[in-house]
Amino acid sequence: MKVVIGTKNPAKIKAVQSAFAGYEVQFEMLDTDSGVKAQPFSDEETIRGAINRASAALKEGKGDIGIGLEGGVQEHGDQLFLCNWGALAVHGQSPFIAGGARIPLPKEVAARLRNGEELGPVMDEYTKKENIRKQEGAIGIFSSGRVNRSEMFSHVMMLLLGQYEFSKKKKG
Numbered sequence: 272m273k274v275v276i277g278t279k280n281p282a283k284i285k286a287v288q289s290a291f292a293g294y295e296v297q298f299e300m301l302d303t304d305s306g307v308k309a310q311p312f313s314d315e316e317t318i319r320g321a322i323n324r325a326s327a328a329l330k331e332g333k334g335d336i337g338i339g340l341e342g343g344v345q346e347h348g349d350q351l352f353l354c355n356w357g358a359l360a361v362h363g364q365s366p367f368i369a370g371g372a373r374i375p376l377p378k379e380v381a382a383r384l385r386n387g388e389e390l391g392p393v394m395d396e397y398t399k400k401e402n403i404r405k406q407e408g409a410i411g412i413f414s415s416g417r418v419n420r421s422e423m424f425s426h427v428m429m430l431l432l433g434q435y436e437f438s439k440k441k442k443g
């Protein structure tokens with residue numbers, strides 16, 4: 272089985288590969304287009320980004336399964352929350368989707384995003400580190416390392432793969 276992952280971000284790739292442990296799979300990583308803004312600003316836009324990535328991965332990579340993982344933010348009251356969504360696409364079926372854990376961003380970070388900046392560079396400046404998005408992620412920083420970006424996406428991946436397996440059981 273060939274699994275095509277619509278990203279080259281190592282934090283996301285690790286989550287996908289660990290979810291498929293026990294499966295005999297071949298992976299391919301492709302930088303697919305999310306078709307949404309670089310910084311999605313709602314659950315809806317983030318879900319669309321995840322689905323677009325998964326569908327493009329499936330098609331362009333000629334896979335059996337396409338995976339799309341997308342990060343965004345969502346307003347709740349006066350707080351801006353991190354939101355993360357994943358999609359698993361297969362041929363001839365609607366894609367499976369699942370969401371990840373969410374936490375609010377500090378006021379000063381939220382203000383910069385509302386001003387049009389992207390979370391990736393803002394986090395690097397805020398932490399004075401490089402490529403946070405490829406490592407522990409914003410969720411890792413603001414949870415004191417208790418839940419890093421890869422772990423958060425691992426959960427999303429388990430929920431995606433689990434739904435896919437459930438659909439196969441129902442059919443079979």
Ligand SMILES: O=P(O)(O)OP(=O)(O)OP(=O)(O)OC[C@H]1O[C@@H](n2cnc3c(O)ncnc32)[C@H](O)[C@@H]1O
Nearest residue numbers: 278280309310341342389390391394404408409410
């Ligand atoms: O290479 P890709 O797969 O695009 O990975 P990415 O890190 O850019 O991740 P997303 O496009 O899914 O995330 C959308 C935006 O939010 C940023 N972002 C999302 N989650 C983040 C996190 O946990 N830490 C830092 N930046 C994050 C990211 O840099 C983008 O600007």
Ligand SMILES: [Mg+2]
Nearest residue numbers: 305309310342
């Ligand atoms: Mg991106």
